[in-house]
Amino acid sequence: MKKLSRRFYARPTLLVAQDLLGKFLVMVDCGNNKILNYKINCHNKAVKYRIKACHRLISGMIVETEAYIGEEDLACHASRGRTRRTEVMFGEPGHAYIYMIYGMYYCLNVVTEKKDFPAAVLIRALEPKEGIEKMIKNRKFKKSSTLFKLTSGPGKLCQAFGIDKSLNGADLTGNKIWIEDRGIKIKKKDIVQTKRIGVDYAGKCRNYPWRFYIKGNKFVSVN
DNA sequence: TATACGATCACCT
DNA sequence: GGTGATCGTATAC
Numbered sequence: 001m002k003k004l005s006r007r008f009y010a011r012p013t014l015l016v017a018q019d020l021l022g023k024f025l026v027m028v029d030c031g032n033n034k035i036l037n038y039k040i041n042c043h044n045k046a047v048k049y050r051i052k053a054c055h056r057l058i059s060g061m062i063v064e065t066e067a068y069i070g071e072e073d074l075a076c077h078a079s080r081g082r083t084r085r086t087e088v089m090f091g092e093p094g095h096a097y098i099y100m101i102y103g104m105y106y107c108l109n110v111v112t113e114k115k116d117f118p119a120a121v122l123i124r125a126l127e128p129k130e131g132i133e134k135m136i137k138n139r140k141f142k143k144s145s146t147l148f149k150l151t152s153g154p155g156k157l158c159q160a161f162g163i164d165k166s167l168n169g170a171d172l173t174g175n176k177i178w179i180e181d182r183g184i185k186i187k188k189k190d191i192v193q194t195k196r197i198g199v200d201y202a203g204k205c206r207n208y209p210w211r212f213y214i215k216g217n218k219f220v221s222v223n
Numbered sequence: 224t225a226t227a228c229g230a231t232c233a234c235c236t
Numbered sequence: 237g238g239t240g241a242t243c244g245t246a247t248a249c
Contacts, residue, residue: 066230075230077245085245102231103242109230122230155231198230221231 009093022186060126064213075202078118089118105155135160
């Protein structure tokens with residue numbers, strides 16, 4: 001369990017996008033206000049505690065990513081230059097860039113490369129690990145549906161984790177949301193590389209092969 | 224100030 | 237295969 005350092009993110013975006021496969025997105029979930037009662041023995045006296053059931057972890061393994069690189073990339077939000085919205089992408093690597101899409105969903109990116117060069121990796125799909133019950137609740141997920149669809153898309157995984165714009169700019173080397181290495185190694189031959197999803201408007205950049213996913217994984221968004 | 228549209232998703236046929 | 241939901245952002249006026 002090793003939290004990825006700033007150095008990991010401060011590298012070429014295409015490398016980061018591939019190296020993120022098999023890593024774990026982890027978030028401290030404070031959205032649960034249920035009160036739990038605990039009894040512990042302290043100096044032979046029973047002491048009662050009432051605590052909020054917060055600080056649970058919610059996590060999943062990254063199985064699909066996309067790279068968005070620089071102002072030249074017409075699919076990248078930063079192709080329109082430095083604006084209030086894209087400011088985070090121009091900032092220090094290792095921060096979360098979160099934006100709203102279609103008026104109803106959020107997408108999570110991790111900022112890469114050096115400061116003042118706008119680039120990021122979009123997290124497109126996860127294989128849920130911890131906090132699956134909470135994800136089901138957050139997504140209002142039907143029991144009849146297959147779990148493979150719980151976090152198989154950028155909007156879905158944000159909804160499952162409860163990620164919204166309040167986390168925009170969050171430091172991924174901090175203690176609220178981060179990405180960690182749990183020792184899973186994805187071999188080069190098990191990485192599929194394709195064009196990015198939903199960027200047909202991006203002219204000459206529309207077919208750049210900057211999407212990566214784990215071959216055969218059931219939790220990716222589309223095949 | 225007004226307008227067009229998107230790094231999506233669920234549900235429909 | 238197609239469509240509607242819904243609103244922040246960029247751009248035009």
